[in-house]
Amino acid sequence: MRKRELDKFKKMLVLEKQTILRHLEDLEDESESQMESTSGDAADLASVEITQAAIAKLGGREKKLLKKIEYALQKIEDGEFGTCEQCGEAIPPARLEARPVAQFCIDCKTELEQNERRYGEEDEEDKWSSDVEEKA
Numbered sequence: 001m002r003k004r005e006l007d008k009f010k011k012m013l014v015l016e017k018q019t020i021l022r023h024l025e026d027l028e029d030e031s032e033s034q035m036e037s038t039s040g041d042a043a044d045l046a047s048v049e050i051t052q053a054a055i056a057k058l059g060g061r062e063k064k065l066l067k068k069i070e071y072a073l074q075k076i077e078d079g080e081f082g083t084c085e086q087c088g089e090a091i092p093p094a095r096l097e098a099r100p101v102a103q104f105c106i107d108c109k110t111e112l113e114q115n116e117r118r119y120g121e122e123d124e125e126d127k128w129s130s131d132v133e134e135k136a
């Protein structure tokens with residue numbers, strides 16, 4: 001992959017990383033202000049608990065994506081970005097543009113997803129593409 005292309009993906013990844021970090025900070029602030037504003041009633045505490053759980057879940061997903069972004073950035077540094085980790089073929093640029101955190105080509109990804117489904121594991125990798133759609 002050319003350096004110009006790599007730089008483009010690096011920029012995309014760094015930008016997304018910053019967005020997530022900022023959002024995680026917001027979530028923490030929200031979580032803290034909720035705790036402070038509670039009156040101590042059982043009902044109030046219950047609703048705070050629900051919100052806290054939702055925040056934790058959302059934050060957890062974003063942290064997962066953050067790890068993938070860090071990983072992709074490391075691959076750029078190592079000169080391994082854009083290569084499928086399963087078969088070693090180049091991942092098509094169109095796929096990387098939609099999901100710069102992609103680790104596999106479509107064929108390998110499809111195969112892996114089928115295996116995951118067989119073992120009942122949840123695949124959260126689609127988050128990146130849905131995020132892009134929301135922003136557009």
Ligand SMILES: [Zn+2]
Pocket residue numbers: 084085086087088089104105106107108109
């Ligand atoms: Zn592959």
